[in-house]
Amino acid sequence: xxxxxxxxxxxxxxxxxxxxxxxxxxxxxxxxxxxxxxxxxxxxxxxxxxxxxxxxxxxxxxxxxxxxxxxxxxxxxxxxxxxxxxxxxxxxxxxxxxxxxxxxxxxxxxxxxxxxxxxxxxxxxxxxxxxxxxxxxxxxxxxxxxxxxxxxxxxxxxxxxxxxxxxxxxxxxxxxxxxxxxxxxxxxxxxxxxxxxxxxxxxxxxxxxxxxxxxxxxxxxxxxxxxxxxxxxxxxxxxxxxxxxxxxxxxxxxxxxxxxxxxxxxxxxxxxxxxxxxxxxxxxxxxxxxxxxxxxxxxxxxxxxxxxxxxxxxxxxxxxxxxxxxxxxxxxxxxxxxxxxxxxxxxxxxxxxxxxxxxxxxxxxxxxxxxxxxxxxxxxxxxxxxxxxxxxxxxxxxxxxxxxxxxxxxxxxxxxxxxxxxxxxxxxxxxxxxxxxxxxxxxxxxxxxxxxxxx
Amino acid sequence: xxxxxxxxxxxxxxxxxxxxxxxxxxxxxxxxxxxxxxxxxxxxxxxxxxxxxxxxxxxxxxxxxxxxxxxxxxxxxxxxxxxxxxxxxxxxxxxxxxxxxxxxxxxxxx
Numbered sequence: 001x002x003x004x005x006x007x008x009x010x011x012x013x014x015x016x017x018x019x020x021x022x023x024x025x026x027x028x029x030x031x032x033x034x035x036x037x038x039x040x041x042x043x044x045x046x047x048x049x050x051x052x053x054x055x056x057x058x059x060x061x062x063x064x065x066x067x068x069x070x071x072x073x074x075x076x077x078x079x080x081x082x083x084x085x086x087x088x089x090x091x092x093x094x095x096x097x098x099x100x101x102x103x104x105x106x107x108x109x110x111x112x113x114x115x116x117x118x119x120x121x122x123x124x125x126x127x128x129x130x131x132x133x134x135x136x137x138x139x140x141x142x143x144x145x146x147x148x149x150x151x152x153x154x155x156x157x158x159x160x161x162x163x164x165x166x167x168x169x170x171x172x173x174x175x176x177x178x179x180x181x182x183x184x185x186x187x188x189x190x191x192x193x194x195x196x197x198x199x200x201x202x203x204x205x206x207x208x209x210x211x212x213x214x215x216x217x218x219x220x221x222x223x224x225x226x227x228x229x230x231x232x233x234x235x236x237x238x239x240x241x242x243x244x245x246x247x248x249x250x251x252x253x254x255x256x257x258x259x260x261x262x263x264x265x266x267x268x269x270x271x272x273x274x275x276x277x278x279x280x281x282x283x284x285x286x287x288x289x290x291x292x293x294x295x296x297x298x299x300x301x302x303x304x305x306x307x308x309x310x311x312x313x314x315x316x317x318x319x320x321x322x323x324x325x326x327x328x329x330x331x332x333x334x335x336x337x338x339x340x341x342x343x344x345x346x347x348x349x350x351x352x353x354x355x356x357x358x359x360x361x362x363x364x365x366x367x368x369x370x371x372x373x374x375x376x377x378x379x380x381x382x383x384x385x386x387x388x389x390x391x392x393x394x395x396x397x398x399x400x401x402x403x404x405x406x407x408x409x410x411x412x413x414x415x416x417x418x419x420x421x422x423x424x425x426x427x428x429x430x431x432x433x434x435x436x437x438x439x440x441x442x443x444x445x446x447x448x449x450x451x452x453x454x455x
Numbered sequence: 456x457x458x459x460x461x462x463x464x465x466x467x468x469x470x471x472x473x474x475x476x477x478x479x480x481x482x483x484x485x486x487x488x489x490x491x492x493x494x495x496x497x498x499x500x501x502x503x504x505x506x507x508x509x510x511x512x513x514x515x516x517x518x519x520x521x522x523x524x525x526x527x528x529x530x531x532x533x534x535x536x537x538x539x540x541x542x543x544x545x546x547x548x549x550x551x552x553x554x555x556x557x558x559x560x561x562x563x564x565x
Contacts, residue, residue, distance in 0.1 A: 041534070137473070221545075223466060223548065223549075224482075263480065266520075266521060267465065267466075267478065269519060270467055270476075270478020270519070271468075271469050271478065272476055274476065275514055276514050276523055288519075289518055292518060323535075326538060362531070362532075364539065372540040373540065373546040373549075374550045375506045375550075377502070395532075395536065434535055435534060436472070436534050436535070
């Protein structure tokens, strides 16, 4: 058994620094590269892409990335875990196989795909059998939005990925899998942890939580002494260096920017946290109140003492559904009286929307530069504030009404308060709102499968 | 004496649906018990009046010298439904750091 494995995070979200995964692979020793591509609404976008083109529906960026890093991964034996498969895991794997062959790596790359998360075609059958998929937050039954569903996927945990790694695969591609599972699976695979070894599973889960947001664990978005953080231009993404006993060190490659410090790790630990004693994943319930942190050298923070409890009987399901339309328009007002002018423009615009008889579920006005982030806590802006951006958004079920709203912004330049600019972008775009419906499903309803494809 | 939290703690915030979470982290070990005493769920609810429309829950993490707050009904519907600039609650962290609390007069502010 290896006594240490290094798992590197390559992306904090789909759209993160394109070169980060390349630098993780080339910048120093790693054993695994984990790549998280799926935000909550990503699956619905991919479903639409697949409806237009049956070969699409996965994270396309993953394929050119593999073209860049695959030769090095093969040479150094670096394995990749990625939920890049979206709603077309096989299509994604086939595209990577094509790349491998073009690179002359035929016979040298084994890819394993994990499927079973997509329950879109099973919704009616599940509802008929009394599995209600009620909204976890509101308790509403899924029937409320049944006819507007665009995608439905269960979050898979680490174990199907472990099965995939056990086939000897170098690249594991999944659909909807938890980001923590992408990090935990290599540890289970390498160290042979048992399915009821809750403390170690919790430790691997927390390691995953720390690195899953990329550089947010290595100096990015770090409030603690932010001016002192070295060379963020060249920020190194985090690496979890895991040991068989469940302890791990968070670090980054040498000669990279950013930092790995205890206050920064603490910030990432509390990020998007609920009840710290109950961090629930498919694999375990991790207790964040047991985590101990200590320095083990420069840019090295050791995490230990972590305890966990048995996993629940459920998997989380992420369902996306169409929930109307929205548009946001902005204009910038300058000194003098910038704030007053922006407020007057808002009143004028709302008056016109009223006269047009347009109905919206919500109209929201913000004054960027004065109160958009901290609201009333910011207090009144200074009387001589140099400029204020008026930002007004509407949301509703009637696309036509939202469309009409977008035509009322630019006219304010010639028909409203003076000294206004900032309309270079043209008319605001009407966006379809794809909302997210969290639910639970009993684990026995989800059967995953692993398939090996050789390049 | 009264001190703003920004002198005593750092923070990171994020979202889960329409709920914003704020992790508030003491800058030093001796500050954590003061945060536990002063920064109650009720005070945070009061601080975010007009912003947080639901309940505020608080959880303690003494091992990290941190408190975690959940501010329900704070993000204009949350996720893609929200029209807010900060639909993900990223700046709720610094909004909390505006709060002023009572600290012992002899507390070192080094």
